[in-house]
Amino acid sequence: GGDEEPAEAGGGGELTTVTLASSPLGHLAPIYIAQDRGIFAKHGLKVEVDTETSDLTSVPSVLAGKVDFATGDLTTLIVARSKGLDVKAVVPASASTGKAGADYGALVVSGKSGITSPKQLDGKTVAVNILTNIAAAAAREAIRADGGDPESVKLVEIPFPQVPAAISEGRVDGAWVVEPFLSAAKAQGAVPVGWGFTDLAEDLTVSAWYTSGAFAKQKPQVASAFRDAVREAYAYAREHEDEIRAKIPTFTEITPEVAGRITLTGWRDEVSRQAAEKLVGYAQRDGLITTAPDLDELILS
Amino acid sequence: MRAGGPLARGAAGAGLALGLPAALLALWWVASAGSTNIFLPPLRVIVEAFGRVWLSGTFADDVVPSLWRLGASYGAALVVGVVAGYAIGRWPVARALTSPLLAYFRVLPAPVMIPVLLVAVGIGDATKLIVIGLGALWPILLNTADGVRAVDEVQLETAAAFRLPVWTRHRLTLRAATPQIFAGARQALGISIIVMVVSEMLMSTDGLGFTVTQFQRSFAIPEMWSGVLLIGALGFALAKLFELVERRALRWHRGHTGREEPS
Amino acid sequence: MSRYRHGLGLAGLLGAAVAYELVVRALFSPLHVPPLTAIAPEAVRLLGEARFWTATGRTLLAAVVGLAIALAAGVVLGFAIGSVPGLLRVTSSTLDFLRPVPSIVLIPVLILVLDVKEITVLLVAVSCFWIVLFQVLYGVREVDQVAVDTARSFRLGRLARIVHVTWPTVLPYLGTALRLIVSVALALALTGGLVMGTAGLGEMIWSSQESGEVTGMYALVLLTGGIGVAVDLLARLAERRLLHWHVATRREVAA
Amino acid sequence: MTAELLRIEKLGKSYRSRERQVDALTGIDLAVREGEFVSVVGPSGCGKTTLLKIVAGLVPATAGEVVLGGRRVTEPPADLAVVFQEYGRSLFAWKTVRQNVELPLRHHVGRAERRALVADALDAVGLGAAAGAYPWQLSGGMQQRVAIARAIAYRPKLLLMDEPFSAVDAQTRGDLEDLLAQLWHRYAMTVLFVTHDIDEAVYLSQRVVVLGTGTTGVQAQIPIDLPAERDQLGTRSSAHFGELRAQVYARVRRTPRPSTPELLERVAP
Amino acid sequence: MTAELLRIEKLGKSYRSRERQVDALTGIDLAVREGEFVSVVGPSGCGKTTLLKIVAGLVPATAGEVVLGGRRVTEPPADLAVVFQEYGRSLFAWKTVRQNVELPLRHHVGRAERRALVADALDAVGLGAAAGAYPWQLSGGMQQRVAIARAIAYRPKLLLMDEPFSAVDAQTRGDLEDLLAQLWHRYAMTVLFVTHDIDEAVYLSQRVVVLGTGTTGVQAQIPIDLPAERDQLGTRSSAHFGELRAQVYARVRRTPRPSTPELLERVAP
Ligand SMILES: Nc1ncnc2c1ncn2[C@@H]1O[C@H](COP(=O)(O)OP(=O)(O)OP(=O)(O)O)[C@@H](O)[C@H]1O
């Protein structure tokens, strides 16, 4: 981890090394680009990305100080916080584009099913990647927003990569899916019927870079330097979408052709407090948590 | 030497069997009592969670489906493993033909097979049954094959000389191989419980593995640990059941190898 | 004979390949389960990539290290528990209790003290350890009392009896265990990559999955299985050398 | 004179392994008539067991052939019973004595008759009371008698016995010899009998075959023209018995012994 | 007269299992002097093997005690060698003949001497050429001779042999008997020798112990006062040999036979 105080932004001197843990997914593209373009160095940081991680290991790793920052979806962070785990969201890692119909995650059904709106999934089987995270919340909310009853829907866990096959083989009636599988599913005849991310909140933060409360307290400059650098990276990304699309195939197995076609995640500067509040409400209603966490503790101010 | 009735001996046996676990649990209790690490809660908290979680409806909702999956696939693995293992052990040609092929499939981990099975058989119990069954299959199959290969030739010659019907001869060969078949079945028992839990982590809506995973993902750490305890207890109970069957079936083997203790 | 045997093995593999091709073409969309004709070129392409070999090297290293630990620990403990009277009865309930605990559940706890590479090795080691241990415990029961009596009458000590009597008797059981754990070790080294992102073949497979590269993923699976086949071949050769005196081997050599 | 049942021609067997090659049998010629009682004697390691196993169709010969009742033997022929030299290993450890004896009868005779046959056979070998025991609960001699009981309960046409009385005491041995002679008479069996006891061979058989080691083949075939009815005391003390015995002894003594390394085995280069 | 080496007192052994209880030995009293050669004869199943195993400290007695050189036997005593009745199972299938014979010597003698001892022992039993073979490549008699070679190469103080010559031919048997007698003389061993061959017992020993079945204990102890130097032809044809033999025979004949069910075993209620 970073063991030295960062130099003032832009100043010369030693760079503070921070380690980031994230699976090699699309949301890393701005980070890599920022690294290439010296944006982190400008903020006195040197980042090391550790892709040897997973949902199973990232929270304990961050809390134990083995890595400084990791990505986690907001619902997971809320649940962790409410169980007393000292996690602190720093800056969004991926966000909804905020445009229903053009988001990077959607509720899809088979084109042959005759289903045209989420509420028709009442009483049917719907796949989400994990039952306790934001995907489940998004799927439920898409149905609820359409006037359906999410309680009557049977949610099962199917990893995103298997969703296109599960939909087109008719193994499930609907599925929550994100890019690049949303494109793949559509190419195989699936149609999006709901856009749960926008139903959840207007400016939804889907996942965030988070650190431990201890780290944020001991090295506030590093945390904010990291946040500033990422924000700068996002600003660059918003202007240079093509570079992002070109970057993705270099660290994932996604082909350039697919990378050029998929919907990219939105890049936002703030972890949306309003969205977080809504997610807390959903999590309470869906029985994931019993006590609401203090959002001031959860989100780095 | 032979003091005490069967009751006393039973008690002594139970003491021997439960002594070490009790000591270890006590050690855990003491060592963890002051733990503040959220991932390693005190055993006291875990035990509380155990009561809360498992001594309620969850037990029936989760343990029963798990047990049924376990039983069905273990049974199927037993049948398939013994039959296929017998064929492979008995006929060198069968062994030569299938050996690389089986080696190929043995290497594939469950997470690789599940996507294929998802497409092929869907998200119902069938996929889980197949995954558990495959996990349990290999130890049974390999042990059966090797056990059959190692059957004493004088026994085979005796059966052949008396021209015993083919099926009787197969049965005798299989019976002679039972000590190693039991070794395989015992291995498979442990493995199938693990694979049951792992397979329930995906595409599931109930079961022990599912529930433990949910606890884990929602950071309900004491509850998760209580699930681990339950899995251990389940394994223990099934192992004892297994031993009961084995003791009966392999008494001759204990006698034959000179291990039959006076009773 | 040996060539004939390998020829048969090859025929088995080819038969399975043909069966796979037919079934897949008949029943599945190539987008979900690609036919072998699509997988094979991709596999060949992967073979030419340094990335693949690095990943293979990492996975094999984790598998081998874990396997070695398991073998050593399993054999030592197995022989200790199996040959010291009473020890089995004292430990068996604890073993039965610990045996079914899936180490995968404990990953979040393990990550506090180990890194993912070490956890992967640990996963491999623990799973293989149990197999070796139980196989040894069962193997020890095969020891013939007359052989033991012979050794005892010549006052061979406990250690000498283990070396000269128990060990050779258990060896065939260990042979079975070896073939089991070789595949378990590989499978778990892969699983480490799949569930924790440990660099290696498993992570490559995961990455292909996450990127929707179905054909690439199947090509990796095909190659992984190939490693299994190669290792199995080695195991069988080793068996012929080490167990040439055993009924099973000598019957087949004679045949 | 009855018809020929068994013809062994130019029979050879060599065991090959990576390090050794042993010519266990070479150029064995032998014919046995139906209902004949032939004993085979010869030094330890000369191939008696191998010969019996080839006749039983359990081991393939590497040269020559065995013809039984006009048919070339390639697998165990019907109505054959074998008492193996390794009697202990030939009993099924998970079956009781009774079940072991019963096993070959299961598919031939009805339940009631089977029970009677088994009980008779066990009584005949003096193991009536041990019927419920498992083989590993018995002494060596008792195990051997179980194997004998199994063979005689089966009432085979051709009975092959490989040193069947080696582990029983002298008196039991005598009883069993008489039992065998009786059964042979009564059921018109053909018996091929391997023994190391020359007296026993002479006492029981109609012909004694002396086998030489390895490459030397059949050394002699001595017809035993003692009267059909024999008894332990009378026959054994008769002068003619003594002559025949001496004759066999002499032949056996002239047989090259396998203790000479060159004869024991010819290790392949 | 030399000192007493072995004293067996009121020895009893019953095998118990769920279904049966067999009193293999009851009230056995026996004393053996140092350097003595004692043979034990008795009907099959009378407990000879059990007795030997108890003396060897391999099987615990259920009554009485065995004292060897002043020490109660609870585990195998030093300088003991046993030739087991189940010679096949007592050889290690994974070791060659040479390695089998060598094994007990490993911690006692140096490499060179060991080689010589092993080679001598194998030559003595006529298996010099089979040293590199594995036990399962040998005939029954050859296996038995390997077990004998192993015991004699060890040069034990106390040698227990359980029907050691049962599987070898008459001539080899004679040679091995003489070999044993020679070794016994030369190395002042004490030998406890179980056999079914009464001639052999008389020919070899200084005393023959006749064992009865189960509850009947030791039936007779017949001192064999033949001259120390014996030879196959001379001794066996001597009149005194004949007398002694007849004496033993008579005692054996009077021994209750185990074929009578009541005596064979007393099945527990
Ligand atoms: N499975 C085998 N592999 C190699 N050699 C063998 C095998 N079986 C027997 N032999 C060899 O063949 C020869 C004859 O063996 P066989 O068992 O037929 O002898 P035998 O006459 O029955 O001797 P015995 O009287 O000692 O039982 C021996 O030299 C033996 O070493």
Ligand SMILES: Nc1ncnc2c1ncn2[C@@H]1O[C@H](COP(=O)(O)OP(=O)(O)OP(=O)(O)O)[C@@H](O)[C@H]1O
């Ligand atoms: N492991 C055992 N379990 C139960 N009973 C046994 C066991 N071993 C021996 N017996 C019984 O003890 C008695 C004596 O057996 P033992 O082997 O000592 O006889 P033996 O005199 O050596 O006979 P043989 O001359 O036939 O070898 C027999 O009735 C036998 O059934």
Ligand SMILES: [Mg+2]
């Ligand atoms: Mg033989």
Ligand SMILES: [Mg+2]
């Ligand atoms: Mg005995």
